[in-house]
Amino acid sequence: MATTKPRPNLTFFFLLLVLHFDLGKSQLQLNYYTNSCSKAEEIIKQQVVQLYNKHGNTAISWVRNLFHDCMVKSCDASLLLVNRGGVVSEQTAERSFGMRNFKYVNTIKEAVEQECPLTVSCADIVALSARDGIAMLGGPNIEMKTGRRDSKESYATVVEEFIPNHNDSISLVLSSFQAIGVDIEATVALLGAHSVGRVHCKNLVQRLYPTVDETLNPSYAAYLKRRCPTPNPDPNAVQYVRNDLKTPMIIDNNYYNNILQHKGLLTVDEELATEPRTAPYVQKMADDNEYFRQQFSRAVVLLSENNPLIGDEGEIRKNCGYVNGN
Numbered sequence: 001m002a003t004t005k006p007r008p009n010l011t012f013f014f015l016l017l018v019l020h021f022d023l024g025k026s027q028l029q030l031n032y033y034t035n036s037c038s039k040a041e042e043i044i045k046q047q048v049v050q051l052y053n054k055h056g057n058t059a060i061s062w063v064r065n066l067f068h069d070c071m072v073k074s075c076d077a078s079l080l081l082v083n084r085g086g087v088v089s090e091q092t093a094e095r096s097f098g099m100r101n102f103k104y105v106n107t108i109k110e111a112v113e114q115e116c117p118l119t120v121s122c123a124d125i126v127a128l129s130a131r132d133g134i135a136m137l138g139g140p141n142i143e144m145k146t147g148r149r150d151s152k153e154s155y156a157t158v159v160e161e162f163i164p165n166h167n168d169s170i171s172l173v174l175s176s177f178q179a180i181g182v183d184i185e186a187t188v189a190l191l192g193a194h195s196v197g198r199v200h201c202k203n204l205v206q207r208l209y210p211t212v213d214e215t216l217n218p219s220y221a222a223y224l225k226r227r228c229p230t231p232n233p234d235p236n237a238v239q240y241v242r243n244d245l246k247t248p249m250i251i252d253n254n255y256y257n258n259i260l261q262h263k264g265l266l267t268v269d270e271e272l273a274t275e276p277r278t279a280p281y282v283q284k285m286a287d288d289n290e291y292f293r294q295q296f297s298r299a300v301v302l303l304s305e306n307n308p309l310i311g312d313e314g315e316i317r318k319n320c321g322y323v324n325g326n
Helices: 010-024 040-054 058-071 102-115 122-136 156-162 170-178 184-195 218-227 254-260 267-274 279-287 289-304
Strands: 198-200 240-242
Touching: 040 058, 040 102, 040 122, 058 102, 058 122, 058 184, 058 289, 102 122, 122 289, 170 184, 170 267, 184 254, 184 267, 184 279, 184 289, 218 240, 254 267, 254 279, 267 279, 279 289
Parallel strands: none
Antiparallel strands: 198 240
C-alpha cells in the first residue's frame, strides 16, 4: 500500500523565514561598540561627569532629553536637530519649553568623534548620557543597550501628539506610555524623575489662580504662591519651583512621599497618588526606595528601547544638530 507523503508545514517554514530576516537585522545590544569604538561609553561617561561638575543641571537635562526623544516615534535623536535646511526643530515645540543644555550634547559628541569618527550615534549619546546622568544624580546604575541610529528628519509637527502636557490627566499620561510599551508600574517609576529639577511657574499657575486647587496642601500652596506671585508669569523670566525641596538633586523616592502629602507641583503628580491603578505603586515606592530604584531602572530601559532605528536605517550624524550633508 502506498504511503502518503506528508504535506510541508507552510506555517513552520514561514516562521523560519521571518526568524531568518529578523536575525539578519541588527538589534540593540550591550557593549555594541566593543569592536568599533571600545572607549565610546567611557568617553561619554567622562564627559557627563565633567559637565556635571561644571554645570550640575546638565544631568537633569540628559534625563529629560531621553524622555522627549524616545516618546516621539523613536529613540533616534530627532530631538537634537535644529532649524536648518528646511528642518523645523522639535526643540521649538511648546512641549519642549524650558529644555536646555543641547549645546553640551555636541561637546560629548565631539569628544567621541575625535576617538571614532562617524561611528557612535547621537541617539546612543542621548541614551548613555541619560544613564550616566541618572547615576550622577544618585540614581541607580543602569545597564543600557546600544546600536541606535540617528533620524534624518524632525517630528516637530507631531510632538504634541506624543508628549503629554504638564497638566494632562493621569489617564492620558498612562495611555501615552502604554502606547510605547511602558506599563503602569514602570510609568509610576518614571514619574519619579520629578524628584529632581524644577517646574516653571508658567506650568503650574493654573493650580493657584484664580483659586487654589483644593487638592493642594494649603501650606504648600501658600509657598507656591510666594514663588509664583502672578497668574501670568513671564516665560522668559527665571520663575520656577523645585520639584523636591528636600533632595532637589537626588533621584529618590521622596517624590512619592511628597505627593502622598499633596505636595506635587503638577496635576499629574496629584492624580498619580489618588488614581486607583497607580496609588498602590506610589505607596510601595514611598515605603521602599530600593523597590523604586529597581522599577525606575526597568522603566528607563523600556523607554530607551522604544522603536529604535537599527541596522541600515537612518544614519550616524557627524554633528548632532544636523542631518549629514545639511
